[in-house]
Amino acid sequence: MSSPVIQIKSPEELAALRTKAHAALDGDSVRIVVCGGTGCSSNGSKDVFAALQAAVAERNIPVRVDLLDEEGMQNLSMAFSGCSGFCEVGPIVRILPENYFYVRVKAEDAAEIIDKTILANETIERLMYKDRHTGQPYARRNEIPFYANQVNVVLTECGLIDPGDIREYIGHDGYKALADSLYNRPPEAVVEEITKSGLRGRGGAGFSTGLKWSLTAKVPGEKKYVVCNADEGDPGAFMDRSVLEGNPHAVLEGMILAGYAIGADEGYVYCRAEYPLAVQRMRIAIKQAEEANLLGDNILGTAFSFHIKIKEGAGAFVCGEETALIASIEGMRGMPRPKPPFPAQSGLWGKPTCVNNVETLANVTQILLKGADWFRQYGIPKSTGTKVFALTGDVVNTGLIEVQMGTTLKDVVFTVGGGIRGDKEFKTVQIGGPSGGCLTKDHLDLPLDYDSLRSVGAMVGSGGLVVMDEETCMVEVARFFMNFTQQESCGKCVLCREGTKRMLEILEKIVAGNGTVDDIGDLEEVAEAVRDGSLCGLGKTAPNPVLSTLKYYRNEYLAHVVDHVCPAGQCANFKTYSIIAEKCKGCRLCARKCPVGAIEGEVKQPHVIDAAKCIKCGACLDACRMQAVVVE
Amino acid sequence: MTQAVLDRPTGQERSFVRVQEIIQECGASESALIPILQRIQDEYRYLPEEILSYVATVLDISPATVCGVATFYAQFSLVPKGKHVVRVCDGTACHVRDNRALIESVRKRLKITGKQITSDDNMYTLEIVNCIGACALAPAVVVDEQVHGQMTGEKILKLFNQIDAKDKEAEK
Ligand SMILES: Cc1cc2nc3c(=O)[nH]c(=O)nc-3n(C[C@H](O)[C@H](O)[C@H](O)COP(=O)(O)O)c2cc1C
Numbered sequence: 001m002s003s004p005v006i007q008i009k010s011p012e013e014l015a016a017l018r019t020k021a022h023a024a025l026d027g028d029s030v031r032i033v034v035c036g037g038t039g040c041s042s043n044g045s046k047d048v049f050a051a052l053q054a055a056v057a058e059r060n061i062p063v064r065v066d067l068l069d070e071e072g073m074q075n076l077s078m079a080f081s082g083c084s085g086f087c088e089v090g091p092i093v094r095i096l097p098e099n100y101f102y103v104r105v106k107a108e109d110a111a112e113i114i115d116k117t118i119l120a121n122e123t124i125e126r127l128m129y130k131d132r133h134t135g136q137p138y139a140r141r142n143e144i145p146f147y148a149n150q151v152n153v154v155l156t157e158c159g160l161i162d163p164g165d166i167r168e169y170i171g172h173d174g175y176k177a178l179a180d181s182l183y184n185r186p187p188e189a190v191v192e193e194i195t196k197s198g199l200r201g202r203g204g205a206g207f208s209t210g211l212k213w214s215l216t217a218k219v220p221g222e223k224k225y226v227v228c229n230a231d232e233g234d235p236g237a238f239m240d241r242s243v244l245e246g247n248p249h250a251v252l253e254g255m256i257l258a259g260y261a262i263g264a265d266e267g268y269v270y271c272r273a274e275y276p277l278a279v280q281r282m283r284i285a286i287k288q289a290e291e292a293n294l295l296g297d298n299i300l301g302t303a304f305s306f307h308i309k310i311k312e313g314a315g316a317f318v319c320g321e322e323t324a325l326i327a328s329i330e331g332m333r334g335m336p337r338p339k340p341p342f343p344a345q346s347g348l349w350g351k352p353t354c355v356n357n358v359e360t361l362a363n364v365t366q367i368l369l370k371g372a373d374w375f376r377q378y379g380i381p382k383s384t385g386t387k388v389f390a391l392t393g394d395v396v397n398t399g400l401i402e403v404q405m406g407t408t409l410k411d412v413v414f415t416v417g418g419g420i421r422g423d424k425e426f427k428t429v430q431i432g433g434p435s436g437g438c439l440t441k442d443h444l445d446l447p448l449d450y451d452s453l454r455s456v457g458a459m460v461g462s463g464g465l466v467v468m469d470e471e472t473c474m475v476e477v478a479r480f481f482m483n484f485t486q487q488e489s490c491g492k493c494v495l496c497r498e499g500t501k502r503m504l505e506i507l508e509k510i511v512a513g514n515g516t517v518d519d520i521g522d523l524e525e526v527a528e529a530v531r532d533g534s535l536c537g538l539g540k541t542a543p544n545p546v547l548s549t550l551k552y553y554r555n556e557y558l559a560h561v562v563d564h565v566c567p568a569g570q571c572a573n574f575k576t577y578s579i580i581a582e583k584c585k586g587c588r589l590c591a592r593k594c595p596v597g598a599i600e601g602e603v604k605q606p607h608v609i610d611a612a613k614c615i616k617c618g619a620c621l622d623a624c625r626m627q628a629v630v631v632e
Numbered sequence: 633m634t635q636a637v638l639d640r641p642t643g644q645e646r647s648f649v650r651v652q653e654i655i656q657e658c659g660a661s662e663s664a665l666i667p668i669l670q671r672i673q674d675e676y677r678y679l680p681e682e683i684l685s686y687v688a689t690v691l692d693i694s695p696a697t698v699c700g701v702a703t704f705y706a707q708f709s710l711v712p713k714g715k716h717v718v719r720v721c722d723g724t725a726c727h728v729r730d731n732r733a734l735i736e737s738v739r740k741r742l743k744i745t746g747k748q749i750t751s752d753d754n755m756y757t758l759e760i761v762n763c764i765g766a767c768a769l770a771p772a773v774v775v776d777e778q779v780h781g782q783m784t785g786e787k788i789l790k791l792f793n794q795i796d797a798k799d800k801e802a803e804k
């Protein structure tokens with residue numbers, strides 16, 4: 001929703017607006033929040049929102065139309081928020097102040113929600129989240145194990161506020177850190193506070209943010225830049241997307257603060273093209289902040305000016321790497337260049353540039369609002385604060401989670417994530433995407449933080465956590481990631497360009513059942529060479545999935561090449577599908593499901609699978625109700 | 633918008649008026665090259681060669697530079713795309729939730745084989761992409777910028793039928 005143009009000329013005016021907006025948000029009024037994140041939207045949350053609005057109108061319930069509408073102060077209010085994190089059970093409807101939490105809501109449920117929950121304060125059990133094993137229903141959001149075990153620093157306002165109304169952000173202490181810093185803290189003190197907080201970059205490498213800022217601040221130069229890295233190319237990760245969509249102003253405020261701290265007057269947000277909603281929300285937020293005098297020339301009446309532009313990526317993973325990203329903003333092919341010089345010394349158009357990730361910048365705002373000591377109470381001494389992870393794959397509760405740094409893998413997968421789907425066994429977690437590594441059952445007690453993960457050959461990376469069950473073949477996992485990096489290698493340096501190709505060839509050979517023991521040795525050798533000799537982070541980390549699967553699952557590689565079996569039963573070439581004639585009733589269910597038409601037979605007669613056509617996708621196995629399809 | 637452009641004459645006679653407008657809006661500098669190409673692709677559904685040369689001339693950079701950028705980024709296409717673009721995600725989360733059968737159903741429905749990505753009637757282009765950020769709803773598909781989560785072979789066939797029906801309706 002949009003808000004009227006507001007103008008703020010001083011910290012006092014900001015404080016006055018904050019008090020008003022806070023009172024409005026916190027008043028006695030009931031607030032219905034419908035999740036408008038990408039996940040819930042794709043499941044029809046817009047229709048749910050419209051149906052709720054219609055139901056409210058039909059009953060003539062007074063609604064507060066505008067946040068600061070004095071007359072409507074005690075009335076019901078409605079908001080369409082950003083991502084609430086629990087995408088699996090969307091569309092989500094949250095009702096405040098009770099914090100009731102309804103899941104899988106349909107437009108048809110709207111009338112009942114209004115009549116029972118809003119008008120009679122009765123909860124509706126059918127719409128509550130229920131424990132998968134015990135069936136226990138949870139009425140309130142914070143009682144649900146998925147949320148109860150999270151700690152929110154960055155995601156607090158996502159799924160709570162309307163990202164399209166700057167006043168709601170201001171009502172949640174938004175831009176207070178900026179006003180305080182501009183008026184009461186010299187730039188060096190801002191850098192000092194960030195350094196003290198121990199914040200490390202959330203974009204992958206985990207470099208100290210305070211140190212990066214002080215380096216950039218010290219480089220002499222009139223013109224400097226701040227770049228917000230919102231490229232998020234790691235497949236299986238959507239943290240940055242959700243933050244941009246759910247609370248864009250928090251990222252803007254972090255960027256402006258970074259600009260103030262390092263002495264920059266211009267910033268760029270580099271957002272991947274696959275995130276149109278994030279770009280749209282960011283554009284609106286920039287416009288509102290400019291109108292409100294919180295961005296642009298002479299911010300809040302001070303001498304400090306800062307401008308922000310958005311650049312959309314065009315689909316290249318390597319552009320997440322900071323030097324490639326800079327080349328891309330300049331309008332060139334997004335190829336990395338050797339470091340040093342680091343962007344802090346010579347970045348965008350040769351000027352000192354500070355590149356920070358979305359989540360890093362959102363943390364900055366919170367640290368400068370609440371203090372470094374407050375931040376340090378979360379996490380562990382060397383990895384302070386929280387980390388947002390995208391929990392996906394074969395886990396019960398998929399979604400966006402935020403936990404303290406140093407939370408164990410077990411707590412993430414089993415307590416927050418609710419364990420493995422379909423009651424299968426946990427096998428592995430792939431963390432950090434194509435640059436990361438895998439964690440096994442033996443690592444369940446491992447704390448998730450920068451240094452512990454590095455010590456076992458994995459990394460926090462951007463925060464993608466893909467859980468895989470016992471039916472996962474680790475050689476295939478390595479092949480999958482190598483296929484990705486090989487395609488995304490920009491081709492500038494030989495080791496990465498050729499090395500990823502060779503590794504992919506070997507992995508394909510093993511997965512196809514033609515590998516030999518020598519191939520494993522070759523694979524290891526190439527992997528080490530690529531790791532040690534590539535130009536940028538993409539090549540240096542590309543062998544990680546290979547090296548870590550070789551380290552922890554060497555047996556599986558050997559089984560493929562020596563015994564010619566795929567222990568997980570995944571690799572198609574080791575499988576044949578057939579139909580047991582005695583069990584087949586000729587119902588044609590499998591034939592209809594087969595995507596390649598490989599199953600033939602007359603109705604009510606036993607069917608057969610044409611091995612030459614079969615692509616071994618397993619659709620027939622899932623379709624058959626007679627257990628007539630078998631795999632060997 | 634797009635239909636009107638396609639109806640325009642091709643080749644030599646193609647009007648560069650719209651391209652000129654785009655260049656003006658984005659700013660005629662090399663740093664605006666990527667946004668310019670993005671806008672042109674929005675308009676034409678691909679990057680026609682003669683337009684690339686035109687852009688190079690206006691920005692005063694070599695055609696090789698423009699072509700280099702156009703081929704580097706996955707988003708750009710030098711051949712026309714179908715009317716509807718279907719992006720099936722093959723990112724990690726979607727891959728793990730088994731999207732193979734889904735991809736095969738789409739290929740079968742669109743009757744595309746081998747390296748072909750656009751259906752013979754130019755109605756659909758199938759792109760296999762890496763992560764669209766809807767990983768919690770894997771397997772995910774984007775059809776004409778609309779995200780659809782928890783997709784199955786059956787659900788996507790239904791979707792195709794709906795799109796076809798809508799197109800027919802519009803023709804009338
Ligand atoms: C191949 C590659 C891809 C990367 N992708 C991203 C990305 O998508 N988002 C991001 O924030 N950082 C990414 N990085 C890390 C950036 O280079 C850079 O370290 C980071 O943006 C710095 O911000 P931070 O200090 O706040 O983490 C990538 C690095 C490499 C080598």
Ligand code: FES
Pocket residue numbers: 235236237721722723724725726727762763764765766767768770772
């Ligand atoms: S992996 Fe498919 S949407 Fe992210």
